Amino acid sequence: MNTRIEKVDAVIVGAGAAGSAMAAKLSMGGKRVLVLEAGPERGMHNLVSSSIWARRLKWGGEPVIEQGNNPIGHVFNAGFGIGGSALHHYGVWPRLHPEDFNMRSLYDRGLDWPLDYEDLRPYYDQVQTESGIAGDAEQEKWRPPGAPYPMAPVPRLTQGAIIARGFEALGMHTAPLPLAVNTREYKGRAACIWDGWCDAGCPIGALANPLATDLPVAAANGATVTANAMVRRILTDAKGEYATGVEFIGASGEAVTAMADVVILAAFAVQNPRLLLASASEPHPQGLANSSGTVGKFLMNHPAAAVFGLFDEDTQCHLGATGGQIVNQDGYDKMTHKASGAFGSYQWMAAQAVKPTDLLGISTSRPDLFGNDLHAFMQNAIRHFASMTAVIEDLPVADNAVSLSDQHDAYGTPLAQTVHNTHPASQKLWQAALEEGRRVFHAAGATEVWTGPQAGMHLMGGTIMGDDPEDSVCNEFGQTHDIPNLIVAGPGLFPTSAGVNPTFSVLALAARSSEYLLANWNSMVH
Amino acid sequence: MTPRLSRRAFVRHSGVGLLSFCVAGCRLEMSPAEAHRRGIPFQVLSEDEVTTLEAYGETLLPGSAKAGLAHFIDHQLGAPAVDQMLIIKYLGVDPPFASFYSSGLGNLDAAAKARHKSPFALLSADQRIALTGQLAQANPDGWDGPPAPFLYFVLRNDALDVVYGTQAGVESLGLPYMAHIEPPSRWGD
Numbered sequence: 001m002n003t004r005i006e007k008v009d010a011v012i013v014g015a016g017a018a019g020s021a022m023a024a025k026l027s028m029g030g031k032r033v034l035v036l037e038a039g040p041e042r043g044m045h046n047l048v049s050s051s052i053w054a055r056r057l058k059w060g061g062e063p064v065i066e067q068g069n070n071p072i073g074h075v076f077n078a079g080f081g082i083g084g085s086a087l088h089h090y091g092v093w094p095r096l097h098p099e100d101f102n103m104r105s106l107y108d109r110g111l112d113w114p115l116d117y118e119d120l121r122p123y124y125d126q127v128q129t130e131s132g133i134a135g136d137a138e139q140e141k142w143r144p145p146g147a148p149y150p151m152a153p154v155p156r157l158t159q160g161a162i163i164a165r166g167f168e169a170l171g172m173h174t175a176p177l178p179l180a181v182n183t184r185e186y187k188g189r190a191a192c193i194w195d196g197w198c199d200a201g202c203p204i205g206a207l208a209n210p211l212a213t214d215l216p217v218a219a220a221n222g223a224t225v226t227a228n229a230m231v232r233r234i235l236t237d238a239k240g241e242y243a244t245g246v247e248f249i250g251a252s253g254e255a256v257t258a259m260a261d262v263v264i265l266a267a268f269a270v271q272n273p274r275l276l277l278a279s280a281s282e283p284h285p286q287g288l289a290n291s292s293g294t295v296g297k298f299l300m301n302h303p304a305a306a307v308f309g310l311f312d313e314d315t316q317c318h319l320g321a322t323g324g325q326i327v328n329q330d331g332y333d334k335m336t337h338k339a340s341g342a343f344g345s346y347q348w349m350a351a352q353a354v355k356p357t358d359l360l361g362i363s364t365s366r367p368d369l370f371g372n373d374l375h376a377f378m379q380n381a382i383r384h385f386a387s388m389t390a391v392i393e394d395l396p397v398a399d400n401a402v403s404l405s406d407q408h409d410a411y412g413t414p415l416a417q418t419v420h421n422t423h424p425a426s427q428k429l430w431q432a433a434l435e436e437g438r439r440v441f442h443a444a445g446a447t448e449v450w451t452g453p454q455a456g457m458h459l460m461g462g463t464i465m466g467d468d469p470e471d472s473v474c475n476e477f478g479q480t481h482d483i484p485n486l487i488v489a490g491p492g493l494f495p496t497s498a499g500v501n502p503t504f505s506v507l508a509l510a511a512r513s514s515e516y517l518l519a520n521w522n523s524m525v526h
Numbered sequence: 527m528t529p530r531l532s533r534r535a536f537v538r539h540s541g542v543g544l545l546s547f548c549v550a551g552c553r554l555e556m557s558p559a560e561a562h563r564r565g566i567p568f569q570v571l572s573e574d575e576v577t578t579l580e581a582y583g584e585t586l587l588p589g590s591a592k593a594g595l596a597h598f599i600d601h602q603l604g605a606p607a608v609d610q611m612l613i614i615k616y617l618g619v620d621p622p623f624a625s626f627y628s629s630g631l632g633n634l635d636a637a638a639k640a641r642h643k644s645p646f647a648l649l650s651a652d653q654r655i656a657l658t659g660q661l662a663q664a665n666p667d668g669w670d671g672p673p674a675p676f677l678y679f680v681l682r683n684d685a686l687d688v689v690y691g692t693q694a695g696v697e698s699l700g701l702p703y704m705a706h707i708e709p710p711s712r713w714g715d
Contacts, residue, residue, distance in 0.1 A: 040608065049705035052611050052691050060608040063620040076616045080608070195704040203706045318701050356699060357683070357691040359616055367679055368662070370586045371655060374682075378690060382699045 002247070004257045008032040008224075009521075011246055011260035013231045013275065016084020017503055018490035018510050019266030020210035020218060025514030027221035031521075034258055035218070036229040036248050038267070039081030044211055047087070047201030051358040054200035057081065057088045061230065062409045064270055065417035068400070072301045072420050073456045076359065078268055082227055083201075083210045085268065086503060090198050090323035091180035091207045092349055093133050093504035095124050095144050097332060100345070100498040107334060109343055109425075110396050111298070111495035114467045114476040117144055123508035131208040131507070132186040135178035142329035151183045155194070158316040159386050160325030160351035166444025167328055167350075177327040177349055180208035180504070196353030198322035199360070207321075229256070232413045233279050234263055234486065240283025242526040243486040249411055261525040262485045262517065264478075269299060269459040269492040273402040274416040276463070276473075289463075289480035289488075294473050296402035298461040300497040303422055303430045305346070305390035306452035307437030308365045310381060311445060317354050317362075317385045324388065325351035331433065332499060334393070342428035344393030345499030348437070352387050365452060386446070390433040391457070393499040395423035402462050422454070430454060458502050463492040477516040478509070485524045489513060558594020558601075558688055570603040570624050571596060574645075578631045581647035583685045585654045586678070590685035593695075598688050599627065613683045617676070626672055630681075633671035637661065640668060 010026050012019045015037035027033045038061050048054070059078035066072055079085030098117035103110040125147040135149040153176030156164065164174045181198075182191045182205075192206035205212035215225065228251035235244045235257070245259035265272045273296040277287035287295055328348040330336075335343070355361045362381050369377050400421060404414035422430070434451045441449040466472025469481035478493055480486045489510050491502045498505075517524070556564070568576055576596045583590040602612045607621040614623050638646040642653055649657065660666065661674040671677070689695050693703045 045707065048707050048709050049703075050691075050693075050709045052687055053709055055611045055613070055615060056609060058615070060610070060615075066618055071618060073616070073618075075618075193704075195706070197704070197706060356696055356701075357686045359613065359683075361686075363686045363690065364683065367682070370658060370662070370678075370682055372588060374587055374686075375589075378699060382701060 002255045002257055004259070007245070007259040008034045009260065010034070010262040010264055011036065011258050012264040012266055013246060014084060014265070014267035014271070014490070015082045015210065015215070015225055016079055016266065016268060016490070017086035017089075017210060018506050019084070019264070020086075020214035021507050021510040022264055022266060022489050022514055023218035023223045023225070024214040024221070025511060026517065027218050027223040029514070029518040031518070033218065033223040034260070035223060035225040036231055036246065036258065037082050037225065037227050038230040039079070039227065041227040042082040042087060042211065044203040044205070047203035049197045049200050051200065051355045051361060054088060054358070057201055062415055065405050065407070065415060066420075067418065068420040070301065070303060070420055070422040070454055070456055072270070072299065072418050072459055074270055074418070074459070077301075077457060077459050078270070082215070082225060087201050087209050087211065088199055089209070089503055090321065092177060092323040092501040093128070093180045094178050094327065094347065094500040095146060096498045096500060096505050097142070097144055097345070099334065100496060103334070103496050107343070111464070111466070113495050114465050114472075119476070120505070120508050120512065121146055123511040124504065126511055127504065127507045131180055131213050132182055132189070133178055133180050134176070134183040136176045139175035140178065140327065141173060141175070142332055149178065151186060154179050154181065154183060154321060154325055156325055157194070157320050157351070158314065159320065162311055162313060162315060163350045163386055163388060163440070163444055164326055166440040166442070169443035170439060172328055172330050172440070174326040174328050174350070177324045179321055179323055181321055182206045192321065194320050194353070196318055196320060196322055196355065198353075231267070231275060232411055234275060234288055236281060236283070236288070236483065237526065240281055241483070243483055262487060264487040264489055265463075266489040268490055269462045270402050270416050270418060272488055272490065272492050273462040274404065274414070277404050278413050284482070289473050289482045289486060291482050292470055292472060294464065294471060296462050297398045297400075298396040298464050298495065299400045299402055299418060299420055300394040300396055300460040300494065301420055301456035302394050302458045302497060303392040303426060304455050304457045305392055305430050305433040305437060306365075306387065306455070307389070307434065307441055308385065308387050308450050308452065309441040309444070309446035310384045310448040311386060312384070312447060314383050315386045317387070318382070320351060320353035322353050324349040331436070337429055337432040340428050340432055341425060342432050343425040344395060344429045346390045346392045346429060346433050347500050348388050348390050350388035352389065354385065354387060356382060365450070386441070388437060390437065391499055391501060392426060392430045392433060394497045395426050396461060396496055397421070397423055400461075420456070458491065458497070460491040460494040460497050460502055463488045464495045465493045466495060478513045479524070485526065487513065487517065558598040559592060560594075561597040562592060562594045566597060568596070568600045571600045571627070574635070575628060575631045577647045578635050578645065579627070579681070581654065582631070582634060582658070582681055585658050586682045587685035587689055590689050593688040595685055595688050599684055603627065613687065614680050617680065629671035630677040633669050633674070634661070634677070637666045637669060637674075640666070
């Protein structure tokens, strides 16, 4: 039996960063909003300070079948439950650079965005004021124009000072890492106490996760957020010209239809394409919004370049923020390592607060050690360890894609399958960054330096924006080219990945899209 | 919405992470280490699997058997997929994970028998260390379970979880745990 619930103005699929931001903006604009989240209810009280318990925040929905030489790591990178992956994100919020928006035009590589930095700049400023970012705009000599940060930068603790001296010895520059983490009480949210639990979720609201920022605003303006609601299909009118709502499976397994004037997909870079493809109908045999055949394509995932070291000093590596303390973007020029065949931008995030265990913990940096050697390493490294990670631009490749598997979930919806192979030029950039990182750590005085294997972080693409409906899924506001009241939000819109963390840009795009939707509501709605 | 917590609004539970075990029809809460000490029956793992698992765990990280490695894994294997906290969930293996552990431990024993005519748990310490070092690098002949280096990686991390991933484990390294919210008194609810 299919239950039908009261029609709303907008139904949003996914309660992560993008969905929560859209819910806040649209409800503030007077719209009746329903947010459907596949995962469970989450509150601040669920954000347990434990490397083991933190795993509950990661994806726990239907399996994603992963292939390629650098699989996307969907469970680790995606979230599950109210707040989505933003609940366990580290709050590293740099801006994209102007050249990131015009890569095809400037370098004949990758794709162009359908908007420029200047189009997004006011929304970066708006979001940083609303959510709060700590940083030092003057010290970030690479930073594009924009309003100064509203909070003083994160402190440079011992690990940060040690690594900074390595950069400086090589003539490189460092600045405080721009973090959406409070260095003072900000808009009623507490200041951080630098205990390194970001990955487990920040229950005091010092880190700008959706439970602390957008979801309270959405709730205050009447938005309804429903957990354990797994959307399985987007509904349209008979001609397939307009979206009419979604069908979801509720907490007790019942099918429910939610009708809405506008449907917004904010279920991240894998589940959004899955839903579009799984909603194929007679008017849209290739899937919704897929007349270009682009849905699912250009899936991207930053290759992470991890550098580790041991120092004679007590590094106090357990203190600070998980994202790090300092930033270096000297390698942001996409041609920096051209001679090696590399292409693209990268950014170092250095002096990350670490825990003893888990995938990003001290112990996993040396997977070769076991037995008493492992105990000895842990006893030593806990006092003398340091780390930094480079975000490596992942060049967009059409064949890196989300598609539907021939396997289905319990309700008959095909599972998502992904292919991701790192582009050769991105691979070379990853290698070049690792070599640079080794030099930095040696220059800083490390007694031992080693690097980690390539791992992916930050899922992007799959529903890319573009000017041309022939080769993109959405326009610059996330509106699908084919169906005017079907909107996509989140990093899936990115046509290129840039060399910085995506969440700040996701929120700026969501703010810009929300403003557009509110101003053009009547023209979109059937 | 859940009200915001004030700064360091600590929830002081018992703190060390207790598991909920079924004993003679009753649910009892105890730590993995206590469950190990009391010999609480296993729900998913077989007796042979537990023996092999604890022997391999002791080789990977001495002290892990006493810290309750087998009870931790057994408890998690019985939990719903959405509540899983084993590190394997990150590593491209779809739940349920019982077959991974069963196949991996079975192959580990088979490899020990092929090389030394004895199950892994009965090998000498030197034999265990040598075989573990080899399995960390490549599958031995005849291995048909999950890749041996992958099994090594997963079980090594499981052992690390129970030894250094808990509040007591972190503090054993001389670090303050500094929890905002300590792990609840039960792991699997």
